[in-house]
Amino acid sequence: MGQDLTVTEVRLTPILVADPPLLNTQGVHQPYTPRLIVEVVTAGGVTGVGETYGDTKYLDLAAPLADALPGRAVSDVNALHRLAERVCGDSPEATGADAVDVGGLRGVQTTDKLRLSVVSGFEVACLDALGKTLGLPVHALLGGKVRDAVDYSAYLFYRWARHPGGAGEPDDWGAALDPAGIVAQARRFAREYGFTSFKLKGGVFEPEQEIAAVRALAAAFPGQHLRLDPNGAWSVETSLKVAKELGGVLQYLEDPASGTARMAEVAAGTDVPLATNMCVTTFAEIPEAFARGAVQVVLSDHHYWGGLQATRELAAVCRTFGVALSMHSNTHLGISLAAMTHVAAVVPNLDHACDSHYPWQTEDVITERLTFRDGRLAVSDLPGLGVELDRDRLARLHRRWLDDDGSMRDRDDAAAMRVAEPGWTTPPVPRW
Missing domain, CATH: 3.20.20.120 (Enolase-like C-terminal domain)
Structure with missing residues (x-):
């Protein structure tokens, strides 16, 4: 492995992870929740990993950013936001300045906010790769x-x-x-x-x-x-x-x-x-x-x-x-x-x-x-984040995502609640 920091490949792996039946004001967690694993590979043979939300609206924004990143230096994390603004089109599920978060648990959600969440996964992957290359922890x-x-x-x-x-x-x-x-x-x-x-x-x-x-x-x-x-x-x-x-x-x-x-x-x-x-x-x-x-x-x-x-x-x-x-x-x-x-x-x-x-x-x-x-x-002092990807586990959770009929690929606590209570609707705010 060398010191070449050029990004040569970006891999996006959506997964479904088991989630218990935890209740909130919107409803209940679904049996599985989507996450996105981001891998950034450098010309020096180093792979950095990141993680973020895996709902469809995030995947729609992540794909063009993954296509645009190769050829750039993994150390140029300050450019990620500008690059994302340029190449990521509006998610079809969250367009306009006043698009509302389906989950309802983080306030008003806009395409700009979705993009921030996508960039976070890429930034962490880049920092992980950079730290591994330099022999330094992310901190x-x-x-x-x-x-x-x-x-x-x-x-x-x-x-x-x-x-x-x-x-x-x-x-x-x-x-x-x-x-x-x-x-x-x-x-x-x-x-x-x-x-x-x-x-x-x-x-x-x-x-x-x-x-x-x-x-x-x-x-x-x-x-x-x-x-x-x-x-x-x-x-x-x-x-x-x-x-x-x-x-x-x-x-x-x-x-x-x-x-x-x-x-x-x-x-x-x-x-x-x-x-x-x-x-x-x-x-x-x-x-x-x-x-x-x-x-x-x-x-x-x-x-x-x-x-x-x-x-x-x-x-x-x-x-x-x-x-x-x-x-x-x-x-x-x-x-x-x-x-x-x-x-x-x-x-x-x-x-x-x-x-x-x-x-x-x-x-x-x-x-x-x-x-x-x-x-x-x-706090880990190992290079990068101090964690290593388990490819067998990643493949198994990705297979679950591939096999899903689409009902779990977007978090919807109200829909999960309707399995138990068919008449459930998202409560108005304020609820009490």
Whole structure:
């Protein structure tokens, strides 16, 4: 292998990964969720890997970028956004400035936002290849780590024991549909992974039931950090009522109401910090939210923001305006978790433990699963991301995608819910 950094090939592999029946305000996770694995190969014989969303609308934008990248230097990551803007046409499923996210869990979604998520996978793959070529970890390419391990939080969900009709892959977690079930879930997370902070995905049941669940967690884990995220399902009035009930209990309340205007109203009426990964997901959304004091914690996500470098830039903006920073999680695999950990390691103002769905994912595409110890993930000093692709696992999950009839290739929590409740429709906002 040499030092030639020219990209000679880009491989895109869509996969379907098992996902448990986790509930949210939109519905329930499907038995399988789509992800896209990006491989960037250099003339020096080095392959870098990245990961991002795999829904059809992302694949439509990723394909032309993969075609345009060969011949360019893998080190020229700053050019990726310009290249994507030039070669990626509008996805037929998300055109126009006001296209709405089908999933509904990350606010308004435009083609520009979709493109950022696609570029993030390519940027990570390029940085991985560059790090492997130079013998440097990705965190060194981002300026060097300021911590040797990154704190993560347990991500608690109301859930069913099984997917309707026995679909999907079984697990041994069982149902969690009341405060006792949530506490039992949290105890297992603490026992197996050492987590000392807990986030509950809310917006599923009446607010009073979710308040009771948080209070039960506070009793079971005194003094430990608790968060609640109803994904914008509540009105301003309900948000303020919950904030009053849980004042002094919550570390922060995440996206209780939808949109910057409603969040600003809630923030003006409570001392409970408000976090978001819905109303602030691009730099253009920052000025209004910060000026109105709508959020006190931004939950970054390198997929949303367009990569690791953009995440580092976001951290600097948050630090400037005195807004706290943590990190949001999607249904990610080990490649994305490794990338997330590298960028978290270089950000001085990482104020709260990061989210992670990873313990819920029973399948992966890397040779060795990443391991949480004492609620933390060690930062790898190996070249690149420090993970290696398992081609047999990748091929198996890609075969599942190929064999799918198309029903799982685009995440749709409402459609998954209709399998159990045929009359289900996406609830209006606010739901309560």
